[in-house]
Amino acid sequence: MRKVSIFGATGSIGQNTIDLIKRDPSAYDVVALSGGQNIQQLAEDAVVLGADVAVTADETRLSELRAALGDSGVEAAAGARAIVEAACRPADWVMSAIVGAAGLPPGLAALQQGATLALANKESLVTAGQLIMETAQNHGGRILPVDSEHSAVFQALVGEDMDAVERIVITASGGAFRDWTLEDMARATPEQASSHPNWNMGQRITVDSASMFNKALEIIETKEFFNCSHEQIEVLVHPESLVHALVGFKDGALMAHVGPPDMRHAIGYALHWPERQHLPVARLDLANIGALHFRAPDPQRYPALRLAHEVLELGGHAGAVFNAAKERALDAFLDHRIGFLQMADVVEEVLSQLSPSHCLKNAEMSLDTVTETDHVARRTADTVIEQLA
Ligand code: NAD
Ligand code: MG
Numbered sequence: 001m002r003k004v005s006i007f008g009a010t011g012s013i014g015q016n017t018i019d020l021i022k023r024d025p026s027a028y029d030v031v032a033l034s035g036g037q038n039i040q041q042l043a044e045d046a047v048v049l050g051a052d053v054a055v056t057a058d059e060t061r062l063s064e065l066r067a068a069l070g071d072s073g074v075e076a077a078a079g080a081r082a083i084v085e086a087a088c089r090p091a092d093w094v095m096s097a098i099v100g101a102a103g104l105p106p107g108l109a110a111l112q113q114g115a116t117l118a119l120a121n122k123e124s125l126v127t128a129g130q131l132i133m134e135t136a137q138n139h140g141g142r143i144l145p146v147d148s149e150h151s152a153v154f155q156a157l158v159g160e161d162m163d164a165v166e167r168i169v170i171t172a173s174g175g176a177f178r179d180w181t182l183e184d185m186a187r188a189t190p191e192q193a194s195s196h197p198n199w200n201m202g203q204r205i206t207v208d209s210a211s212m213f214n215k216a217l218e219i220i221e222t223k224e225f226f227n228c229s230h231e232q233i234e235v236l237v238h239p240e241s242l243v244h245a246l247v248g249f250k251d252g253a254l255m256a257h258v259g260p261p262d263m264r265h266a267i268g269y270a271l272h273w274p275e276r277q278h279l280p281v282a283r284l285d286l287a288n289i290g291a292l293h294f295r296a297p298d299p300q301r302y303p304a305l306r307l308a309h310e311v312l313e314l315g316g317h318a319g320a321v322f323n324a325a326k327e328r329a330l331d332a333f334l335d336h337r338i339g340f341l342q343m344a345d346v347v348e349e350v351l352s353q354l355s356p357s358h359c360l361k362n363a364e365m366s367l368d369t370v371t372e373t374d375h376v377a378r379r380t381a382d383t384v385i386e387q388l389a
Helices: 012-022 039-049 059-069 080-088 101-112 122-138 148-156 182-186 203-211 213-226 263-272 303-314 318-334 342-358 367-388
Strands: 002-007 028-035 053-056 075-078 093-096 116-119 142-145 165-172 233-237 243-249 254-258
Touching: 002 012, 002 080, 002 101, 012 028, 012 039, 012 093, 012 263, 028 039, 028 080, 039 053, 039 059, 053 059, 053 080, 059 075, 075 080, 080 101, 093 101, 101 116, 101 122, 101 318, 101 367, 116 122, 116 263, 122 142, 122 213, 122 318, 122 367, 142 148, 142 213, 142 263, 148 165, 148 213, 148 243, 148 254, 148 263, 165 213, 203 213, 203 318, 213 233, 213 303, 213 318, 213 342, 303 318, 303 342, 318 342, 318 367, 342 367
Parallel strands: 002 028, 002 093, 028 053, 053 075, 093 116, 116 142, 165 233
Antiparallel strands: 165 243, 243 254
């Protein structure tokens, strides 16, 4: 039996992971599940899966979690530190599906104990790519991408040499506002930004899809994961979300990964890697679909894409600055304090204020330096937001 843990178990990726594990429970020995506010879901899954421990991120809800677990024998724990402790418990395969920078410490802890890390939490690579890749290398751990585009690239690269790769193309659906004018985007509400045409995901990544901050994070994630240059990374708008990524080789071939917009494919690929096993996802009927569409993203409507390339040119802790500023700008947009397009203004301003001090190439990187940069960037973002609002 494989020992598995799932961090962010109550979220969209976490629940899709649990769906796969529940289909074959005798194959897995569940060590730890973590969640946030949805105590009932966390407790129910922990009991059904027979987890050793269930952890909520919210320290004030420990007694509630304990009560929900009843006499099941599942241990209860709470708080950020308890999540890291749970990630230190030996496991063969760990799903990192917490949203935001909070996913980094447990991901690092899982790699330090030698686990294979299925990485949905792209923010880990954006904020601390160098650190997380080195940690995996130094402890014999492995990282498998779960983001659909990165899983697609990973699959297209099986048996290939990175030296033969000319470019990596990740696709973007364009999110909720792909056909909106700039003027309409400026007035967009959080409610409008929170519905995705193709994917069913958590609210934060859904809004990030509408602004393409999600794609910006993914550009950085691509660079960190595949160790290519940022000039090799392209974004292509593809409204159908069926081609997830393409890899262009030096002989002119383009290998495309085509599949249904169902995250259980990428999660299942990471779960069964290096094998392929049956997955409960729809089979595409391309004759019925008929046509696929592609277009270049509009740089004016999606400044986040340009900022991602700037971050990669800056290097050092620029990714941590970018992510933290983006998280605060997103909070402010969701609270109706700033407009949709102002999120990019906030991030750009924070980057320009902090780049002389925090984005130095070849700077030492540790969890402490990343955390410190994250805090400074959040404070700076809050000041910028106050001035704008
Ligand atoms: P979600 O909002 O549905 O779930 C997030 C999970 O993280 C929940 O379990 C929540 O309780 C937990 N969480 C939130 N804040 C936390 C904190 N501070 N500390 C500890 N736990 C916390 O998010 P999601 O859509 O499942 O996305 C999870 C991650 O996967 C994100 O990094 C996202 O970018 C990435 N991702 C998601 C999808 C998708 O289809 N949903 C696709 C690709 C990548
Ligand atoms: Mg993605």
